[in-house]
Amino acid sequence: MSQSIRIATSEDYPKIMKIWESAVKSTHDFLSEADFEYFKKIIPIDYLPNLEVYLISENNDIKGFGSVSDDMLQMLFIHNDSRGKGLGKVLCMFLKEKTGFSKVDVNEENLQAIKFYEKLGFQKIGRSEKEGSGKDYPIIHMSL
Structure with a gap:
């Protein structure tokens, strides 16, 4: 199975949002x-154009995406049909090597993601009551 990673363009946004929707519906x-609906609307307008987003593909089919800003992994999403196959780890390690990021924030209720990052060596270093846009979803701050 041939995997590849490349930078996303605005033409990829519809596919990125399909992956986001699939991942969020199964983990959040x-x-x-x-x-x-709020996030679905603002991500392609406010987030994606301002981030360097990388896509991971298998046999030229986009399966997931991730992005780092400063020292923080901002997003890492794998399509629900492709989760558990190591793509998230491959993309995360690629982004780590490329950017050197050492921090990630995870929704406290997303236990699968917390376990995923712990397996990659991240540790819980703090907690916030609200997520980045001020909504009432507690966040776990993790760091390598």
Whole structure:
């Protein structure tokens, strides 16, 4: 199976949002429908154009994406159909090697993600009551 990683362009945004939707629906069951719709609307407008987003593909089919800003992994999402196959780890290690990031924030209720990052060597270093845009979803701060 041939894997590749490349930088996303605006033409990739619809596919990125399909992956985001698939991943969030299967891992973020705590997210309200209104907040889900809010993020779905703002991510392609406010987030993606301002980040260097990398896509991971298998046989030229995009399966996931990730992005780092400063010293922080901002997003790492794998399509639900492809989760558990090591793609998240491959993409995370690629981004780590490329950027040297050492921190990630994870929704406290997303236990799968917390376990994923712990397996990669991250440790919990703090907690916030609200996530970055001020919504009431507690965040676990993790660092290498």
